[in-house]
Amino acid sequence: MELLKERILHDGVIKDDDILKVDSFLNHQMDIALLNEIGQEFRTRFADVPVNKILTIEASGIGIAAIAAQYFDNAPVVFAKKTQSRNLDGALYTAPVHSFTKGVTYNVQVSQKFLGPDDTVLIIDDFLARGQALIGLIDIVQQSGASLAGCGIVIEKMYQGGGTLLRSRGVRIESLARIASLEHGTVTFL
Amino acid sequence: MELLKERILHDGVIKDDDILKVDSFLNHQMDIALLNEIGQEFRTRFADVPVNKILTIEASGIGIAAIAAQYFDNAPVVFAKKTQSRNLDGALYTAPVHSFTKGVTYNVQVSQKFLGPDDTVLIIDDFLARGQALIGLIDIVQQSGASLAGCGIVIEKMYQGGGTLLRSRGVRIESLARIASLEHGTVTFL
Numbered sequence: 001m002e003l004l005k006e007r008i009l010h011d012g013v014i015k016d017d018d019i020l021k022v023d024s025f026l027n028h029q030m031d032i033a034l035l036n037e038i039g040q041e042f043r044t045r046f047a048d049v050p051v052n053k054i055l056t057i058e059a060s061g062i063g064i065a066a067i068a069a070q071y072f073d074n075a076p077v078v079f080a081k082k083t084q085s086r087n088l089d090g091a092l093y094t095a096p097v098h099s100f101t102k103g104v105t106y107n108v109q110v111s112q113k114f115l116g117p118d119d120t121v122l123i124i125d126d127f128l129a130r131g132q133a134l135i136g137l138i139d140i141v142q143q144s145g146a147s148l149a150g151c152g153i154v155i156e157k158m159y160q161g162g163g164t165l166l167r168s169r170g171v172r173i174e175s176l177a178r179i180a181s182l183e184h185g186t187v188t189f190l
Numbered sequence: 191m192e193l194l195k196e197r198i199l200h201d202g203v204i205k206d207d208d209i210l211k212v213d214s215f216l217n218h219q220m221d222i223a224l225l226n227e228i229g230q231e232f233r234t235r236f237a238d239v240p241v242n243k244i245l246t247i248e249a250s251g252i253g254i255a256a257i258a259a260q261y262f263d264n265a266p267v268v269f270a271k272k273t274q275s276r277n278l279d280g281a282l283y284t285a286p287v288h289s290f291t292k293g294v295t296y297n298v299q300v301s302q303k304f305l306g307p308d309d310t311v312l313i314i315d316d317f318l319a320r321g322q323a324l325i326g327l328i329d330i331v332q333q334s335g336a337s338l339a340g341c342g343i344v345i346e347k348m349y350q351g352g353g354t355l356l357r358s359r360g361v362r363i364e365s366l367a368r369i370a371s372l373e374h375g376t377v378t379f380l
Contacts, residue, residue, distance in 0.1 A: 015279075023278070023301060023303075023304075024303065024304070028268065028269065028271065028278065028300075028301055028304065029266050029267070029268045029301075029303075029304040030256060030259075030266065030267045030268075030269070031264075031266060032256060032259040032260060032264040032265070032266065032267060033264045035256065036260075036264075058248060058249035058252075059248035059249040059252060059269065059271070062248075062249060062252040062253045062256070063252045063253060063255075063256035063267065063269075065253075066220060066222060066225065066252070066253035066256050066257055067256055067257070067260075069220075069222040070222060070226075070257075074221075074222040074223045074226075075222070076219050076220065076221060076222065077219070077220045077222060077253065078218065078219045078220075079218065079220070079249065079253075081218065081249070083292065084292070088213070088218065089205075102273065102274070110218075111213060111218055111219075113213075113214065113219075114213075114214070114218065114219040
């Protein structure tokens, strides 16, 4: 997606040859017009699948998924929660997810009320790096008996291997910007 | 907002005469068509203010704010973060917020890059109860030198006093559903 790549080149900031900060338009401040373009692109790429539910994970995936859902006939968006809450009770699907960014492992949770065998689920998230969050979300989709349409990712850091691992397992992944390297302070797309 | 009140009566679940669970359409699974109606209603209520930025807090506010922003000329949405992250660096505005729901106090953080004296900010959140989150977000707006247009809240639990406190301080609050009581397992609107 050229518009996205241009934005990454223009406004992304590389830290430590490893971290790409896109907090000015994607995951702290959100550019809503760009999110609409992203949502339309996900729709184009998954036009062949009857998606009726979108699954994401708090917090950065939520805005992207909510805007994208408008291009999937307003499919309901479920966001997995990372922490216990008095508001989350009843039967839950859970899966452990390790965050290398935050250095913690948490149990991702989704109420069993909102995913089931009748659902065809598109997973949406901002980043795919080592794939930990996606592995947890896919685990939850499988527990629910729903069909997995695939994963729509805004930015994939190819060199961290999560996408390779998941594709080798047969998971369909559509990444809108695929980054081969951040070395020497330069974004190199695939 | 009648559509919202009907939805609360139909799908809301009361727990312990105190908690209103709206996880089937607002803060775990999100009804995107309803969020669009909510966004339009916020626009109508704040039509007199030149809002150019929307501030919310992770996680439940993000989807609501992202959809609403489309009715404010795609104003950028900034979401305050509750946890440290390698992705959040540089100068930050911070404010302590106590969550009675989760039983913890955390430091809410917003990068100073994304709020400043040129901004007219609308704060959006899903719930207003004791007002702790709003007090923290308003503190951050004041630190930044931005103008506060007001606060757009989906559901206000009037009996928990946060709205009364904030209105007494001159904060403009527009709540789309105002709940006087959840006693005896019944939602009573104001």
